[in-house]
Amino acid sequence: xxxxxxxxxxxxxxxxxxxxxxxxxxxxxxxxxxxxxxxxxxxxxxxxxxxxxxxxxxxxxxxxxxxxxxxxxxxxxxxxxxxxxxxxxxxxxxxxxxxxxxxxxxxxxxxxxxxxxxxxxxxxxxxxxxxxxxxxxxxxxxxxxxxxxxxxxxxxxxxxxxxxxxxxxxxxxxxxxxxxxxxxxxxxxxxxxxxxxxxxxxxxxxxxxxxxxxxxxxxxxxxxxxxxxxxxxxxxxxxxxxxxxxxxxxxxxxxxxxxxxxxxxxxxxxxxxxxxxxxxxxxxxxxxxxxxxxxxxxxxxxxxxxxxxxxxxxxxxxxxxxxxxxxxxxxxxxxxxxxxxxxxxxxxxxxxxxxxxxxxxxxxxxxxxxxxxxxxxxxxxxxxxxxxxxxxxxxxxxxxxxxxxxxxxxxxxxxxxxxxxxxxxxxxxxxxxxxxxxxxxxxxxxxxxxxxxxxxxxxxxxxxxxxxxxxxxxxxxxxxxxxxx
Numbered sequence: 262x263x264x265x266x267x268x269x270x271x272x273x274x275x276x277x278x279x280x281x282x283x284x285x286x287x288x289x290x291x292x293x294x295x296x297x298x299x300x301x302x303x304x305x306x307x308x309x310x311x312x313x314x315x316x317x318x319x320x321x322x323x324x325x326x327x328x329x330x331x332x333x334x335x336x337x338x339x340x341x342x343x344x345x346x347x348x349x350x351x352x353x354x355x356x357x358x359x360x361x362x363x364x365x366x367x368x369x370x371x372x373x374x375x376x377x378x379x380x381x382x383x384x385x386x387x388x389x390x391x392x393x394x395x396x397x398x399x400x401x402x403x404x405x406x407x408x409x410x411x412x413x414x415x416x417x418x419x420x421x422x423x424x425x426x427x428x429x430x431x432x433x434x435x436x437x438x439x440x441x442x443x444x445x446x447x448x449x450x451x452x453x454x455x456x457x458x459x460x461x462x463x464x465x466x467x468x469x470x471x472x473x474x475x476x477x478x479x480x481x482x483x484x485x486x487x488x489x490x491x492x493x494x495x496x497x498x499x500x501x502x503x504x505x506x507x508x509x510x511x512x513x514x515x516x517x518x519x520x521x522x523x524x525x526x527x528x529x530x531x532x533x534x535x536x537x538x539x540x541x542x543x544x545x546x547x548x549x550x551x552x553x554x555x556x557x558x559x560x561x562x563x564x565x566x567x568x569x570x571x572x573x574x575x576x577x578x579x580x581x582x583x584x585x586x587x588x589x590x591x592x593x594x595x596x597x598x599x600x601x602x603x604x605x606x607x608x609x610x611x612x613x614x615x616x617x618x619x620x621x622x623x624x625x626x627x628x629x630x631x632x633x634x635x636x637x638x639x640x641x642x643x644x645x646x647x648x649x650x651x652x653x654x655x656x657x658x659x660x661x662x663x664x665x666x667x668x669x670x671x672x673x674x675x676x677x678x679x680x681x682x683x684x685x686x687x688x689x690x691x692x693x694x695x696x697x698x699x700x701x702x703x704x705x706x707x708x709x710x711x712x713x714x715x716x717x718x719x720x721x722x723x724x725x726x727x728x729x730x731x732x733x734x735x736x737x738x739x740x741x742x743x744x745x746x
Contacts, residue, residue, distance in 0.1 A: 265409060267311065268318050268335035271368050275406075275472045276322035276331060282357050284319075286349045294345065297377040303339065311337040315346050316371070319354035321363065325476020327483055330358040332419070333368040334408070341371035343414060344378045348385035351419075355392035364402045364483040366475065369420050372438055373413020386414040393422050400627055402482035404475065407453060407462065412438040424623050425478055425575060426462045427471070428453035434462065460577025460612060477573055481591040485528075485598035485629045530668035531599045531632040534568045536694035542730050546722030549698040549729070553676045558696040561588055561603035561634045564674060568632075569594050572601070575620060582612030582649065586637070589620040591629065600624035602685060603634035608641040609681055614654035617685060618661045621669070625661075631669045633685045638703065640681030658684040673697040673729075673738065693729040693738045700727040 272279050292300040308314055316338040322331050332354050334341040343351075358365045375382040396403060405423035407416070410433035417436055420426060428434060435442075435451035442451070449455055456462040466474045537559035543549035552558060565572060565588065572592030577583045586607035591600050602617040617633075624631045640651055662669060662684070669687035676682070677699030693699070702710070704722035713721060732738040 265336060265370070267337060268313065268333035268368070268370075271370075271406075271408065272318070272320075272322065272331055272333050274468060275366075275368070275475055276324045276329075279320050279322040279331065281318060281320040282330075282350075282353055284350050284353050286315075286346050289346070293378050294381050295377065295379050300377040303377070307338040311335050313338050315350060316341045316343070317347050317350050319350050319357075321357075321361075324366070324479055325472060327364070327476060327479040329364045329366050329479055329483065330354050330361075331366050331368060334370040334415070336370040336372075336408075336410075339375060340373075341369075341415070342373060342375035342382070343371065343385045343389075344375040344382045345385065347375075348388045351385075351389050352392055355396050358401060359396055359399045362399075362401065364404065364479055365396060366479075367403070367405045367419040367423065368408060369405060369411045369415050370408035371413065371415035372410060373415060383414070386418050389414075389418045390422065393418065397424075397626065402479075402627060404478050404482070406466075406471065406475065407432050407434050409433050410438065412436065412451075421461065421579070424482070427464055427466045427474065427478075428456065428462050429471070430454075430465050430467060457576060458583065459581050460583045460616070461579060461581075463574070463576045474573075477571070478591075481573060481593065481598045482627060482629075485627065528628050528630040528667050530690065531630040531670045532594075533670060533692050534564050534632070534634075534672055536696070537563055537567065538694075538696060540695055542695050543698075543728050545719070546698070546725060546727050546731075547704070547719040549727060550704060550722055552696045553698045555696070558675065559694075561605045561636055561674060564634055564672070565592065565601060565603060568592070569599075569601075575616070578612040578615030579619060580612070580615055582610070582615070584610040584613030584616060586610065587613030587616055589616050591624075598629050600629050600631045601634070602631065604637040604682070604685065606636045606638075606675055608639060609637045610641045611646055611649040611651045611654040614640075614651075614658045614684065618654075618658045621658075621661050621665055625665045625667045628667055630667055631665070633669060633671045633687065635671060635673045635677055635682045635685050635691075635699075636675035636697075637678055637682050638676050639678030640684075655680060655684045662687060673699055677727075678703060691738045693732060695729060697729055698727040699732055699737065700725050 292298060313335045317332060317334050319332050321328060403423040404425045405420050407420055407428035411420050412435055432453040433451055434453050434456045453462060453465050457465055543552055569592030572590050574590035586605045586609055588603040588605060591598055600620055602620050621631055640655060671687040671691040673693040675697055679702055704718050704725060708718045708721045
């Protein structure tokens, strides 16, 4: 692990023009709320050693041109622990972010709650969770950076509760700190790299790349509709104005906890990617199946690379799993942000469905349109997939797509295998390439269920009417220009 940076050093690493927020802090009783003997002396030594008066500093700064509220922990001040005055500062930071429509960036390095303040320190986690929830409801993104160490309640609120989670290499990350774990616990399980593998962290980022990476995420999530003209006019660091529903929209208008209504985020649909490769339509159902299964046809990554000028990926379902067969993230196209969830041609696992659900919910909350690319022979159906909750994961994705307020556009780029593919498809806004098919079931399995011999599989494919032109005629999909394929 590299040298541990102080709070102000890590702020300087990622941002410019840091200006601290004014805090209104309570006056502490002698030795704190529990009259813990020696607590005042410990705080005085911590202040002298670090130059700080508390374990966290909060302020505004520009990260690669985007203004944000930064929350930086000072681990040298009592292990970056959370106490009542820490809670005061965190609440002030989140309140300022909502009042000024700014994203929040916690730069976390903490050992947990402050023992010398007992349960009053622990309840600060509820306070932080409330502030985070209010900020989420306000449609503002939260992007956390995990430093060494990030443990205890700080990880379980400011860290794991963020929309996007980045971590420094080798950082200790876990709910249990090093002194409270079982003696035989594998220390490698409590690292940033292990948390990425477990689906709890999106990426490990080297310190020298942190400013650029964080800046890209802030541009994508905090300024999703910026145009070059707005940037030239000097408004590039302004937060986006709330988007209103289109005239005649049936979108609901939610309210915040104070009862004040705020408009539902609204965005224009993502443009449909142009089909890559051949444009001639398959002659038969079996021809469509063969073409969709061909290793030579374009894959999801080809479409994403050609569609976006740049993109950033999220990873993991936050439930202990990842699926490399589901690519999720946010990209920029024509000066606007579009979210994407793309199957890569493999059987999609429960973690993949949960990651896509997480992606769509985040995009919906931020008012960012979603593009989904369908390409799977179906959901993974092995015993492990069942143990991981395949049915529940697919059901949750179906519900999320059906209830999303932001536009979702789908392009079928390969195989569309049954419900495992349909869960990612947008009703009424699904299109298809000539190298694709969509079917209630694979032709081989349909023939087996009907007790037909293998030589009748091709004829069964025709009966299923799974070709792109069949799907358009049936009204299942449409051509991007509205014409039947």
